[in-house]
Amino acid sequence: MMSATVFQSDAPLDERRVIIRRYDGDVEMVELPWGLLPRDGGARAVNVVRSEGRTFSAHRCLVPASEFRHRSFSFSLANGDWFYFAGIWRPAIEDWPEAYAILTIEASADLAPFHNRQMAVLTRDQRLAWLDGVVPEDEILRPLPAGTFRVKSHSIDPAQPMLAI
Numbered sequence: 001m002m003s004a005t006v007f008q009s010d011a012p013l014d015e016r017r018v019i020i021r022r023y024d025g026d027v028e029m030v031e032l033p034w035g036l037l038p039r040d041g042g043a044r045a046v047n048v049v050r051s052e053g054r055t056f057s058a059h060r061c062l063v064p065a066s067e068f069r070h071r072s073f074s075f076s077l078a079n080g081d082w083f084y085f086a087g088i089w090r091p092a093i094e095d096w097p098e099a100y101a102i103l104t105i106e107a108s109a110d111l112a113p114f115h116n117r118q119m120a121v122l123t124r125d126q127r128l129a130w131l132d133g134v135v136p137e138d139e140i141l142r143p144l145p146a147g148t149f150r151v152k153s154h155s156i157d158p159a160q161p162m163l164a165i
Contacts, residue, residue: 019100021061021089022131032089037096049088051103051120051141061087061100062127069154073114077123078150086120086130086141108143110151118143 016031023030035045062084067076077083089100103120111118120141122130129135 017063019061019063019087019089020084020127020131021059027131033097033099034101036088036090036099036101037093045099047101048104048119049101050117051086051105051137055137056088056103057133059089059091060131060133061089062122062131063087063100063102068119070111070114072154074152074154075111075149076152078148081124083124084122084127084130086122103141105141106143108148109146110144110149114151 015034017034018029018031020027020029022028035047036049038044038046064082064084066082067074068085069075085102087100087102089098092098104117105120107114107116107118108121121144122140123144126135126140130140
């Protein structure tokens with residue numbers, strides 16, 4: 001039986017999660033580490049990629065989730081449904097494994113009080129449009145309407161440090 005885990009925005013870069021992608025014409029689920037080798041040759045892995053003004057014609061993926069956390073707040077869809085983060089994956093190269101990153105967009109009205117950016121969230125009815133590239137990036141990678149997310153506050157364990165995204 002599979003159990004859902006909350007997606008932590010401050011999770012370690014190499015944390016492994018299941019992603020959904022097209023591969024050789026089929027849709028498959030694979031477990032990959034979070035974090036891409038930077039294309040500019042930098043030493044730090046990249047776990048999120050700004051989407052504005054960019055196209056992603058290949059290696060698209062979905063990261064299924066039912067809730068995510070940022071600092072002491074959790075966010076889920078108000079209707080209780082699962083959703084997906086829009087992402088990209090890259091094949092393994094040299095000393096770097098096959099891995100993925102999540103795309104970011106301007107924060108929606110629901111998330112703007114907590115951060116000016118957010119991971120791009122897609123609803124179930126958008127998932128194949130993203131994987132198949134049938135909708136232009138600037139039309140699908142957009143903030144969802146106000147009232148889409150339910151926001152809950154959580155107390156923070158003072159012994160646990162907070163990390164910003």
